[in-house]
Amino acid sequence: MQDGPEPDARSFCIRKELLDNATTLFRGTTEPRIIFRTKVVKTDPVVFDMFINWLNHSEDPVPYLPCHYSQEPWRSRAVDVWLFAKRICAPSLERYALSQVVRNCAMQDSSAFACIEREAKAKSALRRFSNHWVAWNCYLAPEGQSEYVDLAAAKLASVVNSETNDPRIFEIEHWYSPCGDDINSSCIHDPVVRENAVNELFASRRPRPEWGLKWEAENKASREKQNPVPSTLKAKNSSAAIKLNPPPPLPPRKTQPILSSKLK
Numbered sequence: 001m002q003d004g005p006e007p008d009a010r011s012f013c014i015r016k017e018l019l020d021n022a023t024t025l026f027r028g029t030t031e032p033r034i035i036f037r038t039k040v041v042k043t044d045p046v047v048f049d050m051f052i053n054w055l056n057h058s059e060d061p062v063p064y065l066p067c068h069y070s071q072e073p074w075r076s077r078a079v080d081v082w083l084f085a086k087r088i089c090a091p092s093l094e095r096y097a098l099s100q101v102v103r104n105c106a107m108q109d110s111s112a113f114a115c116i117e118r119e120a121k122a123k124s125a126l127r128r129f130s131n132h133w134v135a136w137n138c139y140l141a142p143e144g145q146s147e148y149v150d151l152a153a154a155k156l157a158s159v160v161n162s163e164t165n166d167p168r169i170f171e172i173e174h175w176y177s178p179c180g181d182d183i184n185s186s187c188i189h190d191p192v193v194r195e196n197a198v199n200e201l202f203a204s205r206r207p208r209p210e211w212g213l214k215w216e217a218e219n220k221a222s223r224e225k226q227n228p229v230p231s232t233l234k235a236k237n238s239s240a241a242i243k244l245n246p247p248p249p250l251p252p253r254k255t256q257p258i259l260s261s262k263l264k
């Protein structure tokens, strides 16, 4: 694999299935040597090295941990890798790079978000996260003092309120969903909303009735609760109950005609 068509392009040896799993760009190609176009790589050797390293290790997205930042080059180059992943149609690398953007966004200056506004399409995952982050920071900063004040997303600060979440807490799928456009979303991608929903689900599940002695005992208790037995009936002698609750009297019976006399 070469990182460009130029004579001085660098070569890397990568298993074809690793590349095919990561990107659809070269699927079906039987050429033994794969050459990336200059337009795709944009002559950025660091980003290409990060791509090769990720291919070899196939890491999952990193979680957001407050005050934890990645080592370089991920700390400062995650936005460039996300844009590269988009160009080479590599969705897993895209998600991984976005998780690195989320983790390290507090260490970036406004130029990284200006780059996102220039390069990432509206409603793309990176743009959604960037919009929320910029708007939230503009809201928190004293008026007009945010370093992001000149960015387009600064206007979105008007919809932020005291209930608006830190965008870093959302699951990565939030940014790939329409709810990622809503800065005040209370969707299932918010870990607190998700935990509450799971708790409610478990609370609403009634245990299945058990048959046998336990079921009988529980139902007897339930019946007695609905129709309490008068205290006078709680006597040990059960004959007391019979005396106090005599059966209703039967209606008087008519004298039956004698069949033989009727025939006469």
Ligand SMILES: [Zn+2]
Binding pocket: 173, 174, 175, 177, 179, 180, 185, 187, 188, 189, 190
């Ligand atoms: Zn969501």
